[in-house]
Amino acid sequence: MKIAVCIKQVPASESKIRPSADGKGIDPAGLSYVVNPYDEFGVEEALKIKEQLGEGTVTAISIGTAKVSEALRTCLAVGVDQAIHIQDPATEGSDGLTIARILTAALQKESYDLIFFGRQAIDDDSGAIGIYVAEFMGLPHVAGINKLKILAEDYRAVANRQIEGATEVIETALPAVFTCQKELNEPRYASLPGIMKAKQKPLTVWTLSDLGIAPDTVGSGHAKVTEDQLSSPPTRSAGKIIEGNASEAVSELVRLLREEAKVF
Amino acid sequence: MSDKFDVIIVGAGPSGSAAALTLAKAGLSVVVFERGEYPGAKNMFGGVLYTPILNRLVPNFWEEAPIERHITKRRFGLLSEGSEAAFEYRCEDFNTSPPYNQSFSALRAQFDPWLAKKAEEAGAMIIPETVVDDLIWKDGKVCGVKARREGGEVEADVVIAADGVNSFLAKKSGLRKAFTWNVLAVAAKEVIALPRETIEDRFSLEGDEGVAMEFFGDAVAGMVGAGFIYTNKETLSVGVACTINAFIDKKIVPNDLLERFKAHPSIRRLIRKGETLEYSGHMIPEGGYNQVPEIITDGLVLVGDAAHLVNASFYHEGTNLAMASGLYAAETIIEAKEKGDFSQKGLQGYRTKLEESFVLKDIKKYRLVESWANKNPKFFKEYPDLALDLLKDYFTISEKPKETIQKELTKKFRSKIKLLRTMVELNQFRKTFFSS
């Protein structure tokens, strides 16, 4: 099977996020970047499927600046076969729909059987791009999967996804798009030989013209959604530490919850 | 890919990358392990690169290297609590055309990755985020390293320990005993942002000219050591470096000493309104020649700070010695490969090259600085205070006749200074720094 995983490079989850001086985006100083954790589940799932089937290729694809090659190298180091880096200054400022269009064009260059995305990118927390791509490609999708079984002979798959208080079990024809949720698997760490081999694996760089996309149809000028401002959330200040022995503290807490917070 | 490399280098600082670049250019297979997220991620130095060796490694490096300003001016300031006497030297010949006077301010977070990239382009494999924990031995000879990762055992004919002042590998190999604290200096440094124009106006610079300033005496609370300010394009490197012993005696931590330095009226003005971008601390192996350990054993050489190759004089030189030692180690290994002999004997040429070059010649020349400084704390506290006190008296305007002032000065000087003793001390000072 041919498997594609779309990955995004994002600031690590423990990063301190500060709005930039002009309030349009974040201050990149001191941030360290990682592969979006949900995308790692996609990478792991792709590798597991390839290992189980004993055949296939796994391709990681990412749109972004030169720095993104590090994230793709990380994917190569854990065992992805090839990486495609779509790097074009014109893509700067693109919105989700445009990113999805570009990814669609890249994915359509091959006939992938399975396409993985993360449930959401932990920077924009949008959770839309995988679903956009499925729609643009006319493929079925299952979003937020935490279990996946490939029925290779039938060319179908069965995926579980969690909803409020229940689990949906969805069967789908292939090719299909899946967005990955935690619990799907445990992403592996890169071994040293893996990292060293990754240095020699191909990292293909495509520009928009390789994809037949006119640069003036993407980027901030063509964004349907624009970010006007990025700000820090109102800070929650520390409240009261309730003093006293255990039973005093509990009665005081109950009083506060009833009288101040009025929760019961 | 074959499983064994010609050379493994641990650490992608200036010494490791210089070695990697030289080896890769000669066609040897090289892997460099660096524990940082990227080379230079956590590395620091005061801020001036001396570049004759760099120019051998990467000819015309200034056309592409991330350097900040070329140094045309050096300034030495003697501070007391409220006053300053300074000596400044500026030379227009250092301001004509690259490589100027082969000295440039720089930031390691940019310089180190660049040099590592050069090595990578030449064919070396740079593996960041990978800590080396141990050496692998076979028949009493080093033949590889263990990295802290799955499948982390990697073999090579030679290992170069370029892992800095704390070199774990130097200790593991038995080449270096545990530290004796008194051979180390500790530094704290901040990078402070200011608009380019402000820097140029405040320090009287034009274009990409830069100044290197060192401050003694009260700058570092009279401790053995100095404070410094180096100008970058849009930042200042501001720090203090003193011997560990001084910190222990004074019961002060580097961070507090730096804050004290920054608050001095002479310094405060220079950094006013700047925004601190980053803070870092680091050690400097200032032990001098006597502390340079054995640096070669079967299958292993030490380079740079791991070999204690730092010139502990006024210059705070380290990166150039590091790059030179990396270069010489690499050249020696290339020769050793031709002979197929990676034993201690086969690698002995490395030591010879160091002895014959400025690296060990300079370190030898300044070998007495450290012990002189430790034996003569007066030069860091008493004498600066006295000198500035006398200057103050001399320059203070009053109704007193000049003759009276001069008489009082002489009296004060005599009362504080035992002439003969001081002559001896000054002679030692001269010998330590200016003759060999």
Add this chain to the structure above:
Amino acid sequence: MANILVFAEQREGKVKRVALQALGTARSLASEGDHVVAVLIGENISSQTELLSSGGADKIYMTEDTQLSAYSSEAYGTVVSEIAKKEAASLILMGATAMGKDLGPKIAARLEGPFAGDCIKLALNDEGMFIATRPVYGGKALSSVSSHQHTFQVVTLRPNVFPVISEPASTQALIEPWTEKPDFSGLKAIMKEVLSTAGSKVELSEATIIVSGGRGLKSPEHFSIIEALAEALGAAVGASRAAVDAGWKPHSYQVGLTGKTVTPTLYIACGISGAIQHLAGMSSSKYIVAINKDPNAPIFKIANYGIVGDLFEIVPLLTEAVKKIKNEA
């Protein structure tokens, strides 16, 4: 402005509260002459129109079919998109639930219109432009976004943030059956079954009160003291990742960056240190109570009320106190 469409999510024949919150929001944003149009899809749902009507809908499209009893991105997406086109809807609102998070982007892509997900604020500025505010970077920043089309195609709303309308509408909504069924035979992805997950009775992301336990509980059995308090309060049970990774609770209980985002009125964190990734999931709770024996635990920095102490002592006492009050009432 033109009509605002609200997708009235229902499960098992019951409209979700967040759907009413979306209706309330639609109502408050609609200007004179604009219609608030609800879309109700499923099986055995006709009883719910009353609720939508009083909740602020002017018109309700209803499409009932056994084949629509289970959610399908494709089928639901087609129905809502078609109705949106017919009504020339300028804005489609729905809850940022598992269903809404799937359906919203689907419709946005189908209609190729701007989308804003998981919003906590949606307002019109002076120029009549919609501005949506959404938490990003795991809640560490707020992003306000707009569209040059002045409106969004689809906006999903974080549950429990937007109010339902305060005064129920007196006029009855017009109910219009929607008969253009999607082509079910063409569906490639089909719901095989829905397994209800064993677990707390109240669903986390909808709960108004949540009691969560972390590594401080030391072992899985001890979760019973959390469950007892939750039971007394009528609350849902949550867990930190440390508790989930230890296998004490399934992932569906996890609150945080790689778990659920919750916005209850009251969140009680027991034996949870308050790592940044945990805060990402719960820091917009209205009231936070922390019970932790470490006075320096970061959770106290954001808690409204904190008790420094042993949870094994405090939590049972609290359960008793709550029970007593509930019995009195």
